[in-house]
Amino acid sequence: MEAITLFDDPAYRGSLLPFTFTRPVAEIRVGILKISEKWERHLNTKVGFFTQDYLKSKFPQKEGAKLFINGGLCPDHDLVTAIKSLKKGQALYKDNTLLAAIVETPTDFSIDEIKEKEEAIEYKGETTLIHRNWHIFQYNGLELRKDFLLITANRNSVGINDPHTRVYNPEMIFVEEGAQIRAAILNAEDGPIYIGKNAQVQEGAMIRGPFALCEGAVVNMGGKMRGDNTIGPYSKVGGEVSNTVIFGYSNKGHDGFIGNSVIGEWCNFGADSNISNLKNNYAPVKIWDYTKGGFANSGLQFCGLMMGDHSKCGINTMFNTGTVVGVGANIFGSGFPRNFVPSFAWGGAAGFSTFQFRKFEETASKVIERRGFSFDETEKSLLQNIFDMTTAYRIWDKKV
Numbered sequence: 271m272e273a274i275t276l277f278d279d280p281a282y283r284g285s286l287l288p289f290t291f292t293r294p295v296a297e298i299r300v301g302i303l304k305i306s307e308k309w310e311r312h313l314n315t316k317v318g319f320f321t322q323d324y325l326k327s328k329f330p331q332k333e334g335a336k337l338f339i340n341g342g343l344c345p346d347h348d349l350v351t352a353i354k355s356l357k358k359g360q361a362l363y364k365d366n367t368l369l370a371a372i373v374e375t376p377t378d379f380s381i382d383e384i385k386e387k388e389e390a391i392e393y394k395g396e397t398t399l400i401h402r403n404w405h406i407f408q409y410n411g412l413e414l415r416k417d418f419l420l421i422t423a424n425r426n427s428v429g430i431n432d433p434h435t436r437v438y439n440p441e442m443i444f445v446e447e448g449a450q451i452r453a454a455i456l457n458a459e460d461g462p463i464y465i466g467k468n469a470q471v472q473e474g475a476m477i478r479g480p481f482a483l484c485e486g487a488v489v490n491m492g493g494k495m496r497g498d499n500t501i502g503p504y505s506k507v508g509g510e511v512s513n514t515v516i517f518g519y520s521n522k523g524h525d526g527f528i529g530n531s532v533i534g535e536w537c538n539f540g541a542d543s544n545i546s547n548l549k550n551n552y553a554p555v556k557i558w559d560y561t562k563g564g565f566a567n568s569g570l571q572f573c574g575l576m577m578g579d580h581s582k583c584g585i586n587t588m589f590n591t592g593t594v595v596g597v598g599a600n601i602f603g604s605g606f607p608r609n610f611v612p613s614f615a616w617g618g619a620a621g622f623s624t625f626q627f628r629k630f631e632e633t634a635s636k637v638i639e640r641r642g643f644s645f646d647e648t649e650k651s652l653l654q655n656i657f658d659m660t661t662a663y664r665i666w667d668k669k670v
Contacts, residue, residue: 274313274318275335276294276295276296276318276319276341278322279367279368281367284561285403288613289532292325292578292652292656295341295342297319298400298517301416301417305341308420312420313345328648336373337356343398344413349369356391358372359372361388361390363391363392364397364399368384402568404568404573410499411497414464415461430445443462443465449466451470453474454477455475459479463480469484470487470489477489480497484505484518487502488505488506490506492508495511496529499513500516502515510527511528512547516537517534520534520537523539524541526539530570531574531575532576537581538582540585543589546591555568555570557592574591577595578596581595581597582600583600584602586604588605594609596611596614599615600615600625600633606619613664614626624666
């Protein structure tokens with residue numbers, strides 16, 4: 271199949287901040303794979319992105335691609351069949367949300383124009399559309415099960431040869447080449463467990479499915495993984511983790527609890543950091559909504575932390591239920607920081623100042639380069655744009 275374009279739906283992109291500050295919607299990881307990777311496997315093609323201008327140098331559009339698919343849409347067999355059946359001049363909808371369309375002039379892509387010009391076809395099946403940031407952890411178990419079947423179909427696991435590791439329901443445990451598992455407990459009775467290439471499960475770790483440990487990632491000694499978790503590539507986790515998605519290259523390696531949370535890339539948690547995912551009065555959690563410019567009721571009883579890329583916290587940091595942290599923040603000190611921490615904030619409960627971009631750049635380059643990547647001009651320009659566009663949120667910088 272020809273290349274496709276995954277588009278950011280402007281109706282939903284803002285509700286997926288802070289994660290969409292640094293990536294198109296389709297680059298969000300939910301389940302084992304990113305949404306973009308799911309489509310590439312289902313359609314056996316490469317994808318491009320129709321996204322914000324400042325992201326295009328890192329996430330380009332595929333030239334000539336005429337099939338446009340909503341970037342928050344997670345594929346399944348019935349949906350893929352419906353999209354493949356689309357003809358020129360047709361667009362697929364679900365409850366007035368554009369799912370996919372054949373676009374003759376890709377450079378002029380416009381949802382409004384498609385609604386005016388193209389024949390509308392209503393999709394009758396169920397869909398999984400990621401359009402709020404908490405959907406990432408909320409739908410993670412569902413997507414993990416789907417991705418497990420997609421990735422492992424007609425393939426054989428390398429198995430677990432360690433005599434001191436105990437497994438339950440081994441048929442639903444898949445281990446990739448180079449993975450190392452030592453003296454651990456893996457229980458796949460409630461859902462599949464996927465251990466990626468060159469990943470490590472260290473001594474004393476306890477894992478319940480659904481669970482995914484992506485390529486090169488590590489569960490540290492004694493880690494307790496409670497289910498519906500995805501640990502992205504080259505991340506390290508320890509302590510107690512429940513229903514949490516870590517996109518990749520991030521570390522929560524020490525004791526402490528995190529649950530019902532989403533953590534971006536290049537984040538780090540100090541030892542004994544803890545996240546509350548349930549209010550003492552069991553009330554629904556209110557969470558910062560970038561589109562509203564204030565807090566909105568999520569309707570969720572369990573909701574922990576949403577942390578954007580490159581943010582970090584010091585030892586013993588405590589996060590309240592439903593906290594949102596932007597990009598490039600550095601949080602430390604005693605007490606609970608506020609429930610909304612703007613991008614490039616420096617401080618904690620005692621107050622914040624601005625993590626100036628020059629200082630942030632020094633830290634980010636060290637973090638990225640120690641993993642063998644380059645903090646190049648493309649990355650620097652992207653983050654500088656985010657620093658500039660989030661200035662209004664750093665209210666302490668405003669002059670009276």
